[in-house]
Amino acid sequence: MVTLMDKVEKITKLCQEKQVRMIDFKMTDIDGRWRHITIPVERFGVDTFTYGIGFDGSNYGYAPIEKSDMVFLPDPDTAYVDPFAEVPTLTMCGNVCTIGKGENRPFDQYPKNVSLRAVEYMKESGIADRMVIGPEFEFYLFDSARFEVTSRQCGYRINTRQADWNHSLDTPGNNGYEVPHKGGYHVAAPQDVGYDLRSRMCMMMEDWGIRVKYHHHEVGGPGQMEIEVELADMPAMADNTMIIKYIIKNLAAREGKTATFLPKPIYQEAGSGMHVHMLLLKDGQPLFYDEKGYSGLSRTAHYFIGGLLKHIASLCAFTNPSTNSFKRLVPGYEAPVTIGYATSNRSAVIRIPAYAKSPETKRFELRNPDATANPYYAYAAILMAGLDGIEKQIDPAEHGWGPYDFNLYTLSEEEQKKIKGLPKSLGEALDALEADHDYLTKGGVFPQRLIDVWVARKREEVRKLEQIPNPAEFRMYYDL
Known part of the structure; x- marks a missing residue:
């Protein structure tokens, strides 16, 4: 069974091979446009997949301001070297969660979550x-x-x-x-x-x-x-x-x-x-x-x-x-x-x-x-x-x-x-x-x-x- 740590190590090795300097996370807003946020490769690790990247969801069209704090959780299986970045950059898609008192919960309005839930309902x-x-x-x-x-x-x-x-x-x-x-x-x-x-x-x-x-x-x-x-x-x-x-x-x-x-x-x-x-x-x-x-x-x-x-x-x-x-x-x-x-x-x-x-x-x-x-x-x-x-x-x-x-x-x-x-x-x-x-x-x-x-x-x-x-x-x- 492939663990999260295995995937992180695989991505780290890929970054070394391709001399990647930045890691880019692409998120989808409510209208279907990609938005993104980028971190130096040195900031990347297991915590990135555990705690995610925080952002203001109100600017994406989803949530009112008072409930706008969200986190993006990248999907390591989507990792790919972005062919359009001048600085060598690894890009990933992923999912969005709302921040709770305990664990973060998948945000039910986020497009990816809607498509995944539709498949779950079908099953x-x-x-x-x-x-x-x-x-x-x-x-x-x-x-x-x-x-x-x-x-x-x-x-x-x-x-x-x-x-x-x-x-x-x-x-x-x-x-x-x-x-x-x-x-x-x-x-x-x-x-x-x-x-x-x-x-x-x-x-x-x-x-x-x-x-x-x-x-x-x-x-x-x-x-x-x-x-x-x-x-x-x-x-x-x-x-x-x-x-x-x-x-x-x-x-x-x-x-x-x-x-x-x-x-x-x-x-x-x-x-x-x-x-x-x-x-x-x-x-x-x-x-x-x-x-x-x-x-x-x-x-x-x-x-x-x-x-x-x-x-x-x-x-x-x-x-x-x-x-x-x-x-x-x-x-x-x-x-x-x-x-x-x-x-x-x-x-x-x-x-x-x-x-x-x-x-x-x-x-x-x-x-x-x-x-x-x-x-x-x-x-x-x-x-x-x-x-x-x-x-x-x-x-x-x-x-x-x-x-x-x-x-x-x-x-x-x-x-x-x-x-x-x-x-x-x-x-x-x-x-x-x-x-x-x-x-x-x-x-x-x-x-x-x-x-x-x-x-x-x-x-x-x-x-x-x-x-x-x-x-x-x-x-x-x-x-x-």
Whole structure:
């Protein structure tokens, strides 16, 4: 059995081999951003894992000031030499505890704890013992991004030399190799100017222990990229999601570019999602496969789908938690807008890949999430919704949610009215979360306090955005 002392000695040896001078601890705030604190390697020891690193949790969005003292406990299994630090630095993720009179207690609002508790609840239910997921990471890679929001002026300007708007006589662009509007899917070099950079991103992910499936240029002409990773256990994949975004953004910055996971950074271009593939296992056996079931899926898989579709509106408050998220979820851009499921149909919110045929790979993907989500909360909420569907045996077909084996975008207006759609705004998603969150609080997975704080924070974001004049309003209404 490997003891904590063994792990400390292993890390100490690694620091000596790599000549590490600093140790960095990365924590996740409520919105899903990494924050960090760094100590000299000489201050590192067993006490670091026993007593942790103290910090003020109120600045992370979790706790009121009077209860803000917390400690971060690093996870030695996540130790890795940070490739972006000039001073040799070992970095670690971990967990957060509240400070008690006796022992410190895991902080129930901390994202990592929520994801771990969701897995514990799954095991306690007896339904499954592993949730395995694989997100697809879509993002835009720009040469520059500038934006300003003041009382005097408001606007943004992005540019990339491969964009179609640089295809003019007076603009120094990509020497005739610009990518057409919505024409970027799988384009090759020289149009694909981000090709080598994506490869370096993927190699860095592999070095960090994240298995990459493939990468390619996506539909968005002005630099939309995708990197897809192999499936892994849910809590570990939440950690990996943070690492992947860190690598993509920092490597882009190192090479003089900028990467964004904003769901809809460009008007009338393809939006960026984070489709999540998923399956459940118990005692090493896949639970989603049945050769005789629709598209090879078992009843358990159908019930899981039923739970997702039943709670999809409230799920959006965690899987699509920005006002920009809903600018992506509109018809005509391969983004889901309807509540339903189907095989190989990208217009449904749940798609069953036809190529995944074996029992070990049989799965489906949820297509509405995007990477503005806090991955720990989003993945945990997805699991809890699916488990609720299994526990209550919610059959999606009986509820009229499909299967929709046809293009939902081409239905007549009368037929479209019969099909329920996703929320059209963050406000609608928050309304749904307030009305439908019992499935999240079961087993103490999502504390009620967390949901209350989340809704309040997001309502404030909506209120603030609604008060800021939009540049497009000047064009539409200035002369009235």
